[in-house]
Amino acid sequence: GGAGVVGATAGFALGRGAGSPGGSGGDGGPPRRDLDGANGPQTEPFYGTHQSGVETPPQAFAHFIAFTLGPGIKAAEAVRWLRLLTADAAALTQGQAPLADSESELAVDPARLTVTFGFGSELVSLAGKEHVPDWLKPLEAFSIDRLDRDRCKGDLLLQICGDDPLTLAHARRMLFKDSRSFAEVAWQRDGFRRAYGSAGEGKTQRNLFGQLDGTANPGPGSEDFARIIWGQATEAANPVFSARGEPPADLGAHLPVWMRGGTTLVLRDIAMNLDTWDQADRPAREFAVGRTMGTGAPLSGEDEFDDPDFTAVDQRGLTKISQVAHIARARDGLGPEVQIHRRTFNYETGAGGDSGLLFASFQADIERQFLPIQRRLAEVDLLNEWTTPIGSTVWAIPPGATEDGYVGQELFD
Numbered sequence: 001g002g003a004g005v006v007g008a009t010a011g012f013a014l015g016r017g018a019g020s021p022g023g024s025g026g027d028g029g030p031p032r033r034d035l036d037g038a039n040g041p042q043t044e045p046f047y048g049t050h051q052s053g054v055e056t057p058p059q060a061f062a063h064f065i066a067f068t069l070g071p072g073i074k075a076a077e078a079v080r081w082l083r084l085l086t087a088d089a090a091a092l093t094q095g096q097a098p099l100a101d102s103e104s105e106l107a108v109d110p111a112r113l114t115v116t117f118g119f120g121s122e123l124v125s126l127a128g129k130e131h132v133p134d135w136l137k138p139l140e141a142f143s144i145d146r147l148d149r150d151r152c153k154g155d156l157l158l159q160i161c162g163d164d165p166l167t168l169a170h171a172r173r174m175l176f177k178d179s180r181s182f183a184e185v186a187w188q189r190d191g192f193r194r195a196y197g198s199a200g201e202g203k204t205q206r207n208l209f210g211q212l213d214g215t216a217n218p219g220p221g222s223e224d225f226a227r228i229i230w231g232q233a234t235e236a237a238n239p240v241f242s243a244r245g246e247p248p249a250d251l252g253a254h255l256p257v258w259m260r261g262g263t264t265l266v267l268r269d270i271a272m273n274l275d276t277w278d279q280a281d282r283p284a285r286e287f288a289v290g291r292t293m294g295t296g297a298p299l300s301g302e303d304e305f306d307d308p309d310f311t312a313v314d315q316r317g318l319t320k321i322s323q324v325a326h327i328a329r330a331r332d333g334l335g336p337e338v339q340i341h342r343r344t345f346n347y348e349t350g351a352g353g354d355s356g357l358l359f360a361s362f363q364a365d366i367e368r369q370f371l372p373i374q375r376r377l378a379e380v381d382l383l384n385e386w387t388t389p390i391g392s393t394v395w396a397i398p399p400g401a402t403e404d405g406y407v408g409q410e411l412f413d
């Protein structure tokens with residue numbers, strides 16, 4: 001116990017000095033002086049107004065783990081569980097081993113580890129049914145859905161993200177061990193993006209269809225993000241807000257008081273059929289989304305970040321971006337508040353196995369932001385030819401914890 005913690009702290013301190021020469025290439029590969037330790041010691045904050053893992057630039061790997069409350073768990077036990085998870089998540093994200101960690105060396109390279117808590121309605125109602133917001137329930141059924149009921153449940157979600165899969169596996173096991181006497185695992189899904197260092201910093205990731213995915217997202221740190229995801233009215237209007245006009249300042253109005261500083265998460269598990277996608281040629285693929293495969297530019301423009309022009313026509317007088325293309329359906333004609341932050345991770349289970357997207361969508365207001373988009377996409381979207389929602393959950397993302405508190409304290413105190 002105690003010795004492990006001390007050892008871990010020392011290890012972490014060493015890790016910080018990893019710029020020193022002598023990367024040993026322990027796997028038998030050549031020494032990699034430049035990269036040695038570059039990733040490991042990096043930390044994301046745990047405590048704060050907001051939880052990390054929402055506005056945090058997406059890490060390379062994600063584990064989503066959903067728990068169902070064990071029988072007879074009441075508010076007092078739930079608080080004990082949340083305190084335990086909070087303390088251990090806080091330590092792990094800072095590269096420190098929790099007290100009960102018997103593999104404490106595995107905690108020393110946090111590699112931007114974040115642990116984000118999501119609450120389901122059962123957990124919230126332990127504090128009193130009146131605290132359950134009306135939107136915290138399964139989404140309405142969509143005609144495109146082929147949902148596996150086992151992937152649509154859960155009372156507590158942990159979204160564990162990081163740039164190192166070993167650190168991540170260790171964090172997941174520690175948080176799982178904390179949970180054993182309070183809850184059962186309902187389901188788990190693992191996802192990935194580009195590894196740290198493979199692509200340039202800040203580059204848009206590609207999904208398994210090969211598309212640039214995440215271009216039209218409100219950027220972390222922007223005023224768009226504060227309003228659209230945290231539902232915060234910002235003091236000064238932003239003159240260069242976005243081409244879509246300013247969303248109203250009250251998008252957070254549907255967040256109960258205990259959630260101020262928090263947001264909502266819709267997590268859809270969407271299967272992608274790579275075999276039928278292989279049969280679509282490049283023009284068909286670009287037509288379906290409304291963007292080019294190479295640069296991700298809208299079919300009306302040149303550059304990835306050009307604003308799509310849904311009225312631009314070609315020589316035959318047809319719109320360059322089809323009205324039934326994915327980006328036209330997801331944006332054209334919808335108000336400036338109808339925006340979401342997509343923090344997606346790819347998944348695949350091996351050759352010939354399942355592939356898809358863990359589609360994590362953060363927004364202040366599900367009814368005003370997520371649902372108008374999802375309803376339109378379910379109605380018509382060329383991309384539906386190759387994609388099928390198979391899992392769906394909705395989560396309240398509480399605010400971040402204070403240093404002497406725990407995630408969810410505003411709800412249970």
Ligand code: HEM
Binds near residue numbers: 213
């Ligand atoms: C944009 C792929 C599901 C909402 C895009 C883009 C791609 C893409 C390639 C264009 C680049 C970008 O801006 O990121 C996919 C795939 C999906 C999927 C492969 C399923 C496997 C969804 C779902 C929603 C959604 C379920 C919402 C309910 C959006 C939005 C945009 C977008 C809002 C930005 C539109 C804009 O403002 O330009 N998606 N998407 N997508 N997608 Fe999806």
